[in-house]
Amino acid sequence: MTTPLQTSAPLTVSVRALCAFTARTGDLDLRFTPAPSALEGMESHRLVQGRRGDGYEAEVALSGLFQQLTVRGRADGFDATRQQLEEIKTYRGQLDGVRPHQRALHWAQARVYGHLLCQARGLTRLQVALVYVQTGTGQETELVETHTAADLQAHFEALCTRYLDWAHSEQQHRQARDAALAALTFPHGSFRAGQRELAVAVYRNVGPGHRDDKDGNEDGGRCLLAQAPTGIGKTLGTLFPLLQASARKGLDKLFFLTAKGTGHALALDALARVHEQLRTSSPIPPLRVLDVLARDKVCEHPDKACHGESCPLAQGFYDRLPAARHALVQHTSLWDGPAVRTTALAHGICPYYLAQEMAHWCDVAVADYHYFYDSAAMLYALTVAHGWKVGVLVDEAHNLPDRARRMYTAELRHGTLADARAAATGPVRKALDALQRQWNAIHRDQVDTYCAHPALPEAFVQALQRAIGAVAEAQTDAPLLPGDPVLALYLDALHFAAMAEQFGSHALLDVTLDPPRYGRRGRSSTLCIRNVVPAPHLAARHAAAHSSVLFSGTLTPPAFYRDLLGLPPETGWVDVESPFYSGQLAVHTVGHLSTRFADRAQSLGPIAHLMAEQFARLPGNYLCFASSFDYLQRIAAQLQQAHPEVPQWQQTAGMDDAAREAFLDRFQEGGQGIGFAVLGGAFSEGVDLPGHRLIGAFIATLGLPQVNPVNEEMRRAMDRHFGAGKGYDYTYLFPGLRKVVQAAGRVIRTEQDQGVVFLIDDRYRRAAVRDLLPEWWALDGAPPRPPSR
Structure with a gap:
C-alpha cells in the first residue's frame, strides 16, 4: 500500500532559485559578451561596500516564510541612513549590454530581498537599488525604486504562489515516483547469469542513503568500477538497481552517461521497458526520462544566431517557457527528442533549450560524458548549484580516459592568430602583435618538428591574458558575431588560459612546427596544452555524485582506471564472472608472426593463408581487425589475389551512417565472407552480431598505439606522474589490449554462441600480455585461468 500524497511538507528555496524560476521574461539571448569573472564580481562587491559609510551593512542574511515555503538569501548591502537595500551587479563595457531578461531577474531578486528586509526590520517603506559596477573603472550606476512594504510583499507573494504551484506538483510527483520505483520489479522477470551480481553491487554502492557523519553531511562520493562481460545486459543491470535506490535511498536524479550513440540508444530502450512496466499503474509513468541531445542534432534554425532578433524560437522564450514546461510534464514523462521538439514548436520556443531547462525536473537524464565531466558541464553545474543527490552511471567507461x-x-593555432591580427584594429591589434612576439619566442630555437615543454613560459601566458582582456573590452561595445576571426581566437584563448591556470605534472605543453607554406615569411606553430592524466580535473566530479558506477566489459587492470580517472582510493571493484565458458570460444595465438611495422610486408601472405584456411574449414562470417587502413588494405589485397573465392568487404575512412549500416548488413545469418575493419574503430566495439551473423575474428595487431614523439612524451610524463615503469603500460600496453579484448568480444554475444578468435602476433605469447586477456578464455587449448578475485 502506498503512502497518501502529502502536499504540505515544508519547502526551502534560495532567492536566486525562486527568481530564476518565476521572474525571467523576454528573449533567449546567447550572443557572446565577455562576462566578469567570479573574482571580478567579488572585488566589485568589496569596492562598493567599502565606499559606503560606517553604518552600512554588507552581506545581510535574510529569510522569510510564505505558507510552507521558506525563502533564504543574502542581500549584498543595506544603507540604513538612506533606507536603501542594494543588489550589486558587475558588467563590462556599456550598461546597455546587460540583456533585458537579465535586468528583469536582477530587479526581481532586489525586490524579494527588499520584502525580506522590511519583514525582518519592521519597515513600512524602502528604497531598492540595483548598483551596476563596471569592471576596470569601478564606475557605479544606481537604478533606484521606492516601494512600500505592502508592494514588496505583494510581489514576493506572487512569486511564491507561482513557485508553490509547481513545487507542490513536484512533491506529488516525487512521492508517486518513489512509491512506483520502490515496488518496481525487474522488467525481464529474471536476471541473466552475472546480471544479478552486477545489480547487487550497484545497489550496495549507493550506501545507506542518510545523514550519518558527525557533521550531518550526507555520505557521498562512493565510486565503483564494475567489469562485466558483454552480453549479460549491463545497461538494465545498472539502471534497475539505481532506480530502486532512487526511492529507497533518497537519490534525486540519475545520470546515464554514454560515449557513443549505441549506448545512448540502449539506455533509452531499457528505460522504455521500465516505462511500460510502470504504465500498468499510471497512464503517464511517474518516471521522467530526459534524452539530452547535441545542439547540432536538434537546432531548427542552424543559419540563425541564438537571440530574439535573429531566431523566432528565441524571441519571447522565457515568456512562453512556463506553458511549454507544464505541457511537457502533463502529457508525457518520456522526454525524448520527438516529444521535446513537438512541445517546443507548439509553444514557439527552441527545442534544445527547452530540453536544457527540463534537466531541472527530470528523474533520469541520458547524455554524453561531457555533460557531467567537461569543464563547462551542465549536469555537473546543476548538481552543485542545487545540492542534488545524484547517481551516475558511466557506460563503456574504458572510453572515459581518452574522452576526458x-x-x-x-x-592554439598560428593561423587563427594570423587571421585575427588581420581583422583586428587599435588596442586589440596591439595586444595580438605582442602575443605573436611571445609565441615566436617559444619556437624560435626549436629544431625538431615536435617539442614538449614541462612548463608554460610566463611571458607568453601574460601576453595571452592581456590579449584576452583587450578583446573582451573591445567586444563589450561592439559584440563580435559568429564567424569573426577575432572571436574564434578569443574563444580558443579562453580555453587555453583556463587550462594554463591548472597546468601541472598531469599535462604537457606541445609545440609542433607547421609545414612551410609558399609565400609565408617566418615560422609558425601549433601550441597545445595536452592533458595526459585527467585525474585532477575529474576528482571534483566524482565527489559531487553520491554514487558513481563506471562499468564496461574491459576495465583491467582497475588500478590503471583509478589512477587516470582520479577515483578515490576506496573505490570499489567488482569483476562479474562471465556466463560464457571456454568451450564456446576457441582462442588461438599465432606466435610465429610479427605485425610490427617493419615486419608487415612479410606477414601479408601468412595471414591471408591463415584466413583462407580457416574459412575453408568452417565457412561463415568473420571480421579481420588490422592496426591501420593501410595494413587492412594490404592484407585484403593479398587475400583477394591468393584466394579470390573468399568474399570480402572493407571499412573505409570517413564512413557515414548509411555506409556503416551497409557494412554491418553484410553479416547475415547463413552469410559467408570476411569483413575488414580497423582495430579501435567503429566496428570493434558496440556492435552486436549474435548467432551465426559472426562466427570468428582475426586480430592482426597487438593494438598498441603508434610509437611517435607525442606518445613517447606522454609515456615519460606518466613515468614522472605515477612512477618509473608505469609509463609504457599506461600509454601503450593497457590501451592496446583493451581494444583487442573489445574486438574479440564481438564474436560471443549470447550463451548459445560459438566462435573462434586468432590473435596474430608473437607478443601474444608473453605472460604480461596474456594476463590482460579475459580469464575465461582457454588460450591455445589450455584450461582457463582461475579467477583472480
Whole structure:
C-alpha cells in the first residue's frame, strides 16, 4: 500500500532559485559578451561596500516564510541612513549590454530581498537599488525604486504562489515516483547469469542513503568500477538497481552517461521497458526520462544566431517557457527528442533549450560524458548549484580516459592568430602583435618538428591574458558575431588560459612546427596544452555524485582506471564472472608472426593463408581487425589475389551512417565472407552480431598505439606522474589490449554462441600480455585461468 500524497511538507528555496524560476521574461539571448569573472564580481562587491559609510551593512542574511515555503538569501548591502537595500551587479563595457531578461531577474531578486528586509526590520517603506559596477573603472550606476512594504510583499507573494504551484506538483510527483520505483520489479522477470551480481553491487554502492557523519553531511562520493562481460545486459543491470535506490535511498536524479550513440540508444530502450512496466499503474509513468541531445542534432534554425532578433524560437522564450514546461510534464514523462521538439514548436520556443531547462525536473537524464565531466558541464553545474543527490552511471567507461583527455586539452593555432591580427584594429591589434612576439619566442630555437615543454613560459601566458582582456573590452561595445576571426581566437584563448591556470605534472605543453607554406615569411606553430592524466580535473566530479558506477566489459587492470580517472582510493571493484565458458570460444595465438611495422610486408601472405584456411574449414562470417587502413588494405589485397573465392568487404575512412549500416548488413545469418575493419574503430566495439551473423575474428595487431614523439612524451610524463615503469603500460600496453579484448568480444554475444578468435602476433605469447586477456578464455587449448578475485 502506498503512502497518501502529502502536499504540505515544508519547502526551502534560495532567492536566486525562486527568481530564476518565476521572474525571467523576454528573449533567449546567447550572443557572446565577455562576462566578469567570479573574482571580478567579488572585488566589485568589496569596492562598493567599502565606499559606503560606517553604518552600512554588507552581506545581510535574510529569510522569510510564505505558507510552507521558506525563502533564504543574502542581500549584498543595506544603507540604513538612506533606507536603501542594494543588489550589486558587475558588467563590462556599456550598461546597455546587460540583456533585458537579465535586468528583469536582477530587479526581481532586489525586490524579494527588499520584502525580506522590511519583514525582518519592521519597515513600512524602502528604497531598492540595483548598483551596476563596471569592471576596470569601478564606475557605479544606481537604478533606484521606492516601494512600500505592502508592494514588496505583494510581489514576493506572487512569486511564491507561482513557485508553490509547481513545487507542490513536484512533491506529488516525487512521492508517486518513489512509491512506483520502490515496488518496481525487474522488467525481464529474471536476471541473466552475472546480471544479478552486477545489480547487487550497484545497489550496495549507493550506501545507506542518510545523514550519518558527525557533521550531518550526507555520505557521498562512493565510486565503483564494475567489469562485466558483454552480453549479460549491463545497461538494465545498472539502471534497475539505481532506480530502486532512487526511492529507497533518497537519490534525486540519475545520470546515464554514454560515449557513443549505441549506448545512448540502449539506455533509452531499457528505460522504455521500465516505462511500460510502470504504465500498468499510471497512464503517464511517474518516471521522467530526459534524452539530452547535441545542439547540432536538434537546432531548427542552424543559419540563425541564438537571440530574439535573429531566431523566432528565441524571441519571447522565457515568456512562453512556463506553458511549454507544464505541457511537457502533463502529457508525457518520456522526454525524448520527438516529444521535446513537438512541445517546443507548439509553444514557439527552441527545442534544445527547452530540453536544457527540463534537466531541472527530470528523474533520469541520458547524455554524453561531457555533460557531467567537461569543464563547462551542465549536469555537473546543476548538481552543485542545487545540492542534488545524484547517481551516475558511466557506460563503456574504458572510453572515459581518452574522452576526458580531449576535454581538458587546449590548442592554439598560428593561423587563427594570423587571421585575427588581420581583422583586428587599435588596442586589440596591439595586444595580438605582442602575443605573436611571445609565441615566436617559444619556437624560435626549436629544431625538431615536435617539442614538449614541462612548463608554460610566463611571458607568453601574460601576453595571452592581456590579449584576452583587450578583446573582451573591445567586444563589450561592439559584440563580435559568429564567424569573426577575432572571436574564434578569443574563444580558443579562453580555453587555453583556463587550462594554463591548472597546468601541472598531469599535462604537457606541445609545440609542433607547421609545414612551410609558399609565400609565408617566418615560422609558425601549433601550441597545445595536452592533458595526459585527467585525474585532477575529474576528482571534483566524482565527489559531487553520491554514487558513481563506471562499468564496461574491459576495465583491467582497475588500478590503471583509478589512477587516470582520479577515483578515490576506496573505490570499489567488482569483476562479474562471465556466463560464457571456454568451450564456446576457441582462442588461438599465432606466435610465429610479427605485425610490427617493419615486419608487415612479410606477414601479408601468412595471414591471408591463415584466413583462407580457416574459412575453408568452417565457412561463415568473420571480421579481420588490422592496426591501420593501410595494413587492412594490404592484407585484403593479398587475400583477394591468393584466394579470390573468399568474399570480402572493407571499412573505409570517413564512413557515414548509411555506409556503416551497409557494412554491418553484410553479416547475415547463413552469410559467408570476411569483413575488414580497423582495430579501435567503429566496428570493434558496440556492435552486436549474435548467432551465426559472426562466427570468428582475426586480430592482426597487438593494438598498441603508434610509437611517435607525442606518445613517447606522454609515456615519460606518466613515468614522472605515477612512477618509473608505469609509463609504457599506461600509454601503450593497457590501451592496446583493451581494444583487442573489445574486438574479440564481438564474436560471443549470447550463451548459445560459438566462435573462434586468432590473435596474430608473437607478443601474444608473453605472460604480461596474456594476463590482460579475459580469464575465461582457454588460450591455445589450455584450461582457463582461475579467477583472480
